[in-house]
Amino acid sequence: MADDLIVIRDIPFYSLCEHHLLPFFGKVHLAYIPRQNKVSGFSAITRLVDIFSRRLQIQERLTRQIANALMQFLDPRGVLVIVDAQQLCVSMRGTKKDSVRTVTRATRGEISPDCLPLLGFKTS
Numbered sequence: 001m002a003d004d005l006i007v008i009r010d011i012p013f014y015s016l017c018e019h020h021l022l023p024f025f026g027k028v029h030l031a032y033i034p035r036q037n038k039v040s041g042f043s044a045i046t047r048l049v050d051i052f053s054r055r056l057q058i059q060e061r062l063t064r065q066i067a068n069a070l071m072q073f074l075d076p077r078g079v080l081v082i083v084d085a086q087q088l089c090v091s092m093r094g095t096k097k098d099s100v101r102t103v104t105r106a107t108r109g110e111i112s113p114d115c116l117p118l119l120g121f122k123t124s
């Protein structure tokens with residue numbers, strides 16, 4: 001099962017928080033288990049990330065929408081999406097919070113959190 005896992009890391013995105021109209025931005029990491037030979041080019045997946053980030057968003061919904069779209073678009077056995085972002089509305093609330101990052105995760109289908117280390121995150 002882990003042998004046909006496809007991992008794509010560090011897809012950059014820029015979005016705008018719909019609550020405060022302030023930017024949030026960071027990286028999207030994802031892993032999916034393809035069904036048969038159905039894999040996709042990197043550019044199609046980065047385009048998909050662009051489509052959902054270039055609108056007023058909240059990070060949790062962005063994460064879910066990317067996961068749902070990947071399920072539709074790739075019809076994989078499972079997908080795991082992580083959005084690791086800096087939100088200016090968080091950073092601006094007080095000083096020395098530039099390094100605060102918000103990490104959200106969505107999983108769909110049969111994918112195990114065992115792949116988290118491949119995405120640069122601890123299993124927990």
Ligand SMILES: [Zn+2]
Binds near residue numbers: 021
């Ligand atoms: Zn905000």
